[in-house]
Amino acid sequence: MGQVKICGLRQAAHVEAAVHAGARFLGFNFFPRSPRCVTAAQAAALMADVPPGVASVGLFVDPDDALLQETLALAPLDMIQLHGHEAPARVSEVKQLTGLPVIKAIGVAAPDDLDALWDYGLVADMLLVDAKPPRDAVLPGGNGLAFDWRLLSGRKMLKPWLLAGGLTAQNVAEAIRLTGAQGVDVSSGVETAPGQKDSDLIRDFIAAADGGT
Numbered sequence: 001m002g003q004v005k006i007c008g009l010r011q012a013a014h015v016e017a018a019v020h021a022g023a024r025f026l027g028f029n030f031f032p033r034s035p036r037c038v039t040a041a042q043a044a045a046l047m048a049d050v051p052p053g054v055a056s057v058g059l060f061v062d063p064d065d066a067l068l069q070e071t072l073a074l075a076p077l078d079m080i081q082l083h084g085h086e087a088p089a090r091v092s093e094v095k096q097l098t099g100l101p102v103i104k105a106i107g108v109a110a111p112d113d114l115d116a117l118w119d120y121g122l123v124a125d126m127l128l129v130d131a132k133p134p135r136d137a138v139l140p141g142g143n144g145l146a147f148d149w150r151l152l153s154g155r156k157m158l159k160p161w162l163l164a165g166g167l168t169a170q171n172v173a174e175a176i177r178l179t180g181a182q183g184v185d186v187s188s189g190v191e192t193a194p195g196q197k198d199s200d201l202i203r204d205f206i207a208a209a210d211g212g213t
């Protein structure tokens with residue numbers, strides 16, 4: 001089975017659905033402007049029954065040290081996802097500060113955006129290749145937008161990576177086929193409205209991703 005990350009979880013029933021369906025990563029969103037945002041205490045409660053072998057990932061956008069430390073004091077995350085404009089040096093700092101592996105999200109819209117995959121591959125533990133958000137977007141991710149997956153075809157990566165951006169149960173197998181991704185990450189595609197996850201959509205997505213890998 002390929003690796004699936006279900007991001008932006010806010011309810012225990014959806015955590016359970018994701019775990020039972022075989023998700024390897026669960027994403028908890030700490031970006032205040034997101035409709036998927038949770039507090040550290042809420043994330044801690046959601047993580048309480050997550051079994052070993054399933055990683056709890058904290059999603060942050062340009063976090064300062066205090067936010068990272070305060071969140072980790074309550075929620076024992078396994079990994080940090082950085083989804084803002086963090087420079088490579090900040091990725092290294094966050095790794096050192098938290099002692100946790102870091103997933104760095106890279107927005108892709110055109111071939112020029114691909115150079116960053118190499119630069120961040122030198123410092124991050126895992127890469128997350130997402131669609132670049134539109135200029136006027138409120139959210140730097142989680143917009144349900146895909147990019148031209150053919151840009152990644154045959155691309156050598158320095159680190160393990162997840163494909164994200166506009167993935168759904170309907171398109172994930174094709175996305176995996178075109179990019180060679182060994183893992184995928186989804187938020188909007190398993191929701192009925194922004195921030196409203198759906199257990200059936202989570203199960204359908206994981207089954208479809210499994211069929212594609």
Ligand SMILES: O=C(O)c1ccccc1N[C@@H]1O[C@H](COP(=O)(O)O)[C@@H](O)[C@H]1O
Nearest residue numbers: 034141142143144165166185186187188
């Ligand atoms: O989901 C959010 O609200 C979000 C907010 C800020 C940064 C990143 C966010 N989500 C990440 O974006 C990918 C792609 O989302 P989608 O499937 O296209 O909706 C998602 O998997 C999250 O990792």
